[in-house]
Amino acid sequence: MAGIYIHIPFCKQACHYCDFHFSTNTRKKLQVLEGIATEIALQQNYLAGEQIDTIYFGGGTPSLLSAEALDRILKVIEQTFEISASAEITLEGNPDDLDFEKLKELKNIGINRLSIGIQSFDNAVLKFLNRAHDTTTALASFHNARKLGFQNISIDLMYAIPGQNVEEWRNNIQQAIELNPEHISSYALTVEEKTVFGKWAARNKIKIIDNDVSAEEMVLLIDALEGAGYHHYEVSNFSKPGSVSKHNSSYWKGEKYLGVGPSAHSYDGGSRQYNISNNHLYLNSIQLQKIPAIVEPLTLDDKINDYLLTRLRTSWGADLKKLLQDYQYDLLKLHGDYVSRLVDHKHALLSNETLILTKSGRLLADKIAADLFSMTCM
Incomplete structure (x- = not known):
């Protein structure tokens, strides 16, 4: 899709x-x-x-x-x-x-x-x-x-x-x-x-x-x-x-999308791009048949962190098997103690190898995601 x-x-x-x-x-x-x-x-x-x-x-x-x-x-x-x-x-x-x-x-x-x-x-x-x-x-x-x-x-x-x-x-x-x-x-x-x-x-x-x-x-x-x-x-x-x-x-599911118009963002699975946020400069570029965008190639860390940031905001949660198979990221090996504390404090559930935030956890969703980020390339 x-x-x-x-x-x-x-x-x-x-x-x-x-x-x-x-x-x-x-x-x-x-x-x-x-x-x-x-x-x-x-x-x-x-x-x-x-x-x-x-x-x-x-x-x-x-x-x-x-x-x-x-x-x-x-x-x-x-x-x-x-x-x-x-x-x-x-x-x-x-x-x-x-x-x-x-x-x-x-x-x-x-x-x-x-x-x-x-x-x-x-x-x-x-x-x-x-x-x-x-x-x-x-x-x-x-x-x-x-x-x-x-x-x-x-x-x-x-x-x-x-x-x-x-x-x-x-x-x-x-x-x-x-x-x-x-x-x-x-x-x-x-x-x-x-x-x-x-x-x-x-x-x-x-x-x-x-x-x-x-x-x-x-x-x-x-x-x-x-x-x-x-x-x-x-x-x-x-x-x-x-x-x-x-x-x-x-x-939130990481599917591809094209953003068109001034300031619009796009994602193709391997990179993100950001159109310029200026109507005049946008038009100047389009008139030259050029896309007025900055392209940002995504590192492996970027992909892991984007996945965590978006999926932990949702009721679908973060699939730990996908993290391991697609990104070679073993979240429990790296952050097992932290995840255990989340579960103990009822901020998260761990079900069928999927980490899902509870109502109280979603109040802290961005912080929790950041705490679980991959930092190997940063």
């Missing part, structure tokens, strides 16, 4: 927490879209002929684009790659872009999965985050999608937000459960230095939520969603049976 990610680097306005690559200046939108179409053609051999099972429009805000523009990109992909008849085709969208007519157009061009950036059902929080929608708009976008027959909808929720208490977070979770989406992605707000929140925090204008409160809110989320029938299959992701994100799962 291989996937294609398309980064649409434009937004209506800048959310105060966002450090992804985007521009609120859309004057060169058409040129960038043509550049993306050209890059797709230039990258026709990147996936070595593998069938495409997932296509994901991310950003930025892909829902800013017209259905016609999105369809143009889809057609270029279809002309360049072999697309599975059952391909998952996801569009990230903001509620304020997803009115009934827009949703109808998206369904008509083949979008079969929506990821709606609701973030919160509290209007005061949405204003604080500088989101462009309100709660009424968020609910309308979801219900209109249902009316039009979308049966695979994910919503985003954010926690650890300054000024939001645990009870308000509990209410947000309950409203999400009442909508009954197939999938929920939920992330702790991370204050990055170059964002508005980062600048506010430096001036003590906001107080960053401490790790204990963030962990409490995450545990509350896990318990509530699991109680409502959602499977916690990755640290930040929950799904109803049969509704895991196939595209994002391909990242």
Whole structure:
């Protein structure tokens, strides 16, 4: 299985927490879209002929684009790659872009999965985050999608937000459960230095939520969603049976993907590459028929560590047999005492030679993975 990610680097306005690559200046939108179409053609051999099972429009805000523009990109992909008849085709969208007519157009061009950036059902929080929608708009976008027959909808929720208490977070979770989406992605707000929140925090204008409160809110989320029938299959992701994100799962399972557009990342099994995060320089390179990317060949250590970092975040866990057979990495020989302590402290289970983190372990997933990393070439 291989996937294609398309980064649409434009937004209506800048959310105060966002450090992804985007521009609120859309004057060169058409040129960038043509550049993306050209890059797709230039990258026709990147996936070595593998069938495409997932296509994901991310950003930025892909829902800013017209259905016609999105369809143009889809057609270029279809002309360049072999697309599975059952391909998952996801569009990230903001509620304020997803009115009934827009949703109808998206369904008509083949979008079969929506990821709606609701973030919160509290209007005061949405204003604080500088989101462009309100709660009424968020609910309308979801219900209109249902009316039009979308049966695979994910919503985003954010926690650890300054000024939001645990009870308000509990209410947000309950409203999400009442909508009954197939999938929920939920992330702790991370204050990055170059964002508005980062600048506010430096001036003590906001107080960053401490790790204990963030962990409490995450545990509350896990318990509530699991109680409502959602499977916690990755640290930040929950799904109803049969509704895991196939595209994002391909990242965690180490499958190949092509990223197209400014700042997009790609992986072919042996290397990663990173497109330049600058729309102007991206276009200059594409006009010269050159891929604007830095290529990073992966060492054996890189492959081992990527596997641990991604798989330990998931309910599938890290297969110790695979580590030994594919990478000659005997995790128990090197870290047996550490793994025993994880099991004793109920942070992990060791079952059928697979190391799986428990609920408490997933709160520490990145640290645990780092503690198990291979360091032979570093």
